[in-house]
Amino acid sequence: MSSVSYAQTTRRVTKIEYKKRQKIDLGALMIDGQLVSPGDFTVDDEKAKASELLFKRKNHNDRLRINIEYVF
Amino acid sequence: MNKYLLIAIFIITPALANAKGYADMFNIVYRNNLYYSSYIFLKKSVSRGESIAQGKVEKIMDIVHPSVFIHDPELDEFVSKKTAIDYAVAIRRFFLNDFKTAKKKLIRLKRTNMRVEKNYILGLIYLTEKNYKHVANRFKRCVRFASKRRYTHLKPESYVKTFKNRCVQQLARIYFANKDYKRTLKVLDYVRKDDYIWPRFLIDRAWSYYWLGETERSLGSVVTYKAPLLKRFMIPEANYLRGLIYYEMCYFEKAENIYKEFNETTWKYRDVARTISKNRLLRLIISKKEPKEQKNKFLYYYLKGFKKDIRFFSFKQARGHLTAEIKKLSRVKSLRQAQIFLDLLYYYKKAIKEDFQDFLKNVSNDYYLQIRQMRSAFVKLNLMVSLKKRERLAQGKSIVFKDELETKPLGDIPNIDDKFIWDFRGGFWADELGDYAVALQNRCVK
Numbered sequence: 001m002s003s004v005s006y007a008q009t010t011r012r013v014t015k016i017e018y019k020k021r022q023k024i025d026l027g028a029l030m031i032d033g034q035l036v037s038p039g040d041f042t043v044d045d046e047k048a049k050a051s052e053l054l055f056k057r058k059n060h061n062d063r064l065r066i067n068i069e070y071v072f
Numbered sequence: 073m074n075k076y077l078l079i080a081i082f083i084i085t086p087a088l089a090n091a092k093g094y095a096d097m098f099n100i101v102y103r104n105n106l107y108y109s110s111y112i113f114l115k116k117s118v119s120r121g122e123s124i125a126q127g128k129v130e131k132i133m134d135i136v137h138p139s140v141f142i143h144d145p146e147l148d149e150f151v152s153k154k155t156a157i158d159y160a161v162a163i164r165r166f167f168l169n170d171f172k173t174a175k176k177k178l179i180r181l182k183r184t185n186m187r188v189e190k191n192y193i194l195g196l197i198y199l200t201e202k203n204y205k206h207v208a209n210r211f212k213r214c215v216r217f218a219s220k221r222r223y224t225h226l227k228p229e230s231y232v233k234t235f236k237n238r239c240v241q242q243l244a245r246i247y248f249a250n251k252d253y254k255r256t257l258k259v260l261d262y263v264r265k266d267d268y269i270w271p272r273f274l275i276d277r278a279w280s281y282y283w284l285g286e287t288e289r290s291l292g293s294v295v296t297y298k299a300p301l302l303k304r305f306m307i308p309e310a311n312y313l314r315g316l317i318y319y320e321m322c323y324f325e326k327a328e329n330i331y332k333e334f335n336e337t338t339w340k341y342r343d344v345a346r347t348i349s350k351n352r353l354l355r356l357i358i359s360k361k362e363p364k365e366q367k368n369k370f371l372y373y374y375l376k377g378f379k380k381d382i383r384f385f386s387f388k389q390a391r392g393h394l395t396a397e398i399k400k401l402s403r404v405k406s407l408r409q410a411q412i413f414l415d416l417l418y419y420y421k422k423a424i425k426e427d428f429q430d431f432l433k434n435v436s437n438d439y440y441l442q443i444r445q446m447r448s449a450f451v452k453l454n455l456m457v458s459l460k461k462r463e464r465l466a467q468g469k470s471i472v473f474k475d476e477l478e479t480k481p482l483g484d485i486p487n488i489d490d491k492f493i494w495d496f497r498g499g500f501w502a503d504e505l506g507d508y509a510v511a512l513q514n515r516c517v518k
Contacts, residue, residue, distance in 0.1 A: 051456065054316060055449035057279045057309070059249035066438055067242075068196050069167075070431045071189075072138040072386055 095122040102128055106397050107135045108420060109413055115146055118155050129156045130185045135226055136160075137390035142167045143423040159186050162193070171197045187217040188235050195242060208246055214239035215262070226389070230268065234382050237269045244276060253280040268380035271297070271305035278313055291317050291510040304377040308338055308446035315453055322515035324457050325473035331450050331457075339447055341370040345440040350429040353436060357384065374439055375432070387428040394421045 098113035111132050117124055141147060141160040150161045151173060162177035175197050178190050195210035218236030223229045244259040257280050263270050274293045281290035294314050297306040311334050318326035344367040356368065357375045378384055398417050404410045461471045 054452055054456065055312065055445075056282075056316070060245045060276075061249075063245075064196075064199060066434060068200070070383060070434060071166075071193065071196070072383060 093117065093122050094120060095124050098124055098128075102132075106400065107132055108140070108394055108397050108417055109401070111136050111140065112413065112416060114157065115144075118157055119149065124156065126156070126183075133157070133159045134185055135393065137386060137420075137424050138163050139390075139424040139427040140420045142427070143420075154180065159184065159190070166193055166197070171200060185221075188214050188221055188232065188239075191217060192235060192239055192242075195239065199242070204246055204250075208243060211239040211243040211246075215243070230380070231382060231385065233267060234269055234380070237263050237267055237273075238382075241269070241273060241276065244273075248276065248280060251283070253284045256280045257284075271302045271377075274302075274305070275307060275310050275313070278310065282313065282317070287317050287321065288510055288512060291512065295510055304373045308334065308443050311338070312446045312449050312453070315450065317512075319453055319456060320516075321512050323473075323512070324460050327453060328457050328473070331454050334446070334450055338370075338443055341367050342440055342443045342447075344368070344371055345374075345436045345443065348436055350433050353432040354425075354429055357432060371436065375435075378432075378435065383428065383431050387424060390424050391421065394424070 094113045094117035098110055098117055101113055102110040110128075114124060114129065114132055141163040144160075144164065147157070147161050147164045150157060151165065155161070158177045158181055162174045162181075165171075165177065166174035175194065178194050181190055184190060191210045191214035195207050195214060198204075198206040198210060215236055218232050218239070221227075221232050223232060240259060240262050244256045247253075247255040247259060257277060260273050260277055260280075263273055274296055278290045278293035281287070281293060291314060294310040296302060297310050311330055315327045315330040315334075318324075318330065348371060353371070353375065356363070356372050357378065359372070363369055363372050394417055398414060398421070401410050401414050401417065460473075464471055
């Protein structure tokens with residue numbers, strides 16, 4: 001009996017609060033980047049990207065160290 | 073110079089130093105063409121504030137190999153003073169990466185014979201500071217002063233011209249980095265084709281033509297390396313550029329073959345460039361005989377391209393001077409003073425040799441890095457060729473590309489100023505080197 005009464009006194013009431021509905025203004029969202037349509041992802045695009053990975057000399061900065069260290 | 077005069081100098085050195093001063097000692101030694109020994113007296117007289125004729129100081133600065141300045145800690149005494157040997161101090165500070173002091177000292181040098189070297193080094197310092205306006209000005213000055221500089225047996229035409237052309241190259245590279253390719257080519261035109269350094273500029277020209285969209289001329293420039301005379305200047309990057317152009321113009325088999333050729337002739341020997349010892353490198357560059365082993369041959373020809381380099385002939389010249397001075401001093405080596413001088417001269421000789429060996433090792437390591445860099449570039453290029461093959465397979469076509477170059481008879485080409493030579497079969501015309509263009513029809517289907 002004593003154990004039952006102890007259980008009754010310590011019972012907790014749990015309140016569940018649901019999140020209120022949020023309103024998102026899609027028009028105010030800023031998106032970085034270029035807007036593209038699904039049709040823009042073509043094989044040519046992929047080829048161009050892959051081609052960009054090819055080494056093409058744009059400057060000679062990698063030759064600077066040896067020029068400085070060995071002038072004479 | 074006779075033995076007795078030398079004996080006299082070294083017997084009376086300590087006494088003279090107190091009575092007459094080091095400036096007089098300098099004059100005696102200088103008169104006898106002992107330039108490296110003069111340098112020792114020059115430092116001592118500058119330290120004491122004794123004056124020496126400017127012309128003589130200039131000559132010493134000109135003759136003594138820069139490695140002597142670089143390895144001379146006694147010069148640190150003059151860092152905060154304005155002295156007649158500021159050029160030597162500046163060179164040492166430059167190589168110790170103290171660019172600030174080097175710059176200050178060099179800018180202060182107004183009337184000097186070393187204006188070509190001064191402006192070249194100042195240009196390099198501004199380059200590290202990314203101050204491109206000043207860089208261009210300094211290299212332009214270097215070119216201008218080189219045209220005015222008188223040639224002597226100590227600084228012959230080859231030395232001055234090579235220095236001038238280094239300045240031309242640096243200037244061209246600044247315009248190249250700024251994407252001003254037409255100006256790059258215009259600047260590179262200042263270098264005559266009969267100049268030692270000219271073949272090294274072919275790759276610079278080729279990239280400029282490439283970015284200008286003149287692929288025929290670009291290809292022509294790199295193909296020029298195929299001339300027997302210029303083979304030694306061929307660098308892996310030139311081969312890669314050939315492959316890249318062929319790929320971009322849809323000559324895939326050509327691109328593939330160049331990669332195979334690179335693997336066979338260069339990549340295979342890469343480890344030799346990395347592991348070779350400094351002594352072996354020195355022996356290879358001095359040797360006039362072609363080595364028997366293939367891997368040694370590979371480096372021998374690469375080093376041959378540096379035989380006309382400033383660093384090689386200034387090393388040879390300095391070694392000659394020092395050997396002659398040591399020989400003279402050895403006759404009186406029983407004298408304690410002479411022995412001290414001899415020790416210093418041996419130290420200078422060692423420093424010059426070690427610096428040159430370091431340079432060779434660096435060149436060889438740099439070659440190894442270039443090979444590796446180009447290998448990874450080639451791997452990507454080859455991947456692109458494989459993609460093309462896959463496309464062809466998907467279309468049910470053969471994966472073997474057949475892209476034999478089209479040749480045209482010379483007579484079919486109109487005689488205009490920029491006449492292209494259409495066919496290249498390993499021969500070359502010395503006066504036309506560098507003006508080749510390979511006629512390629514773009515095969516890419518648009």
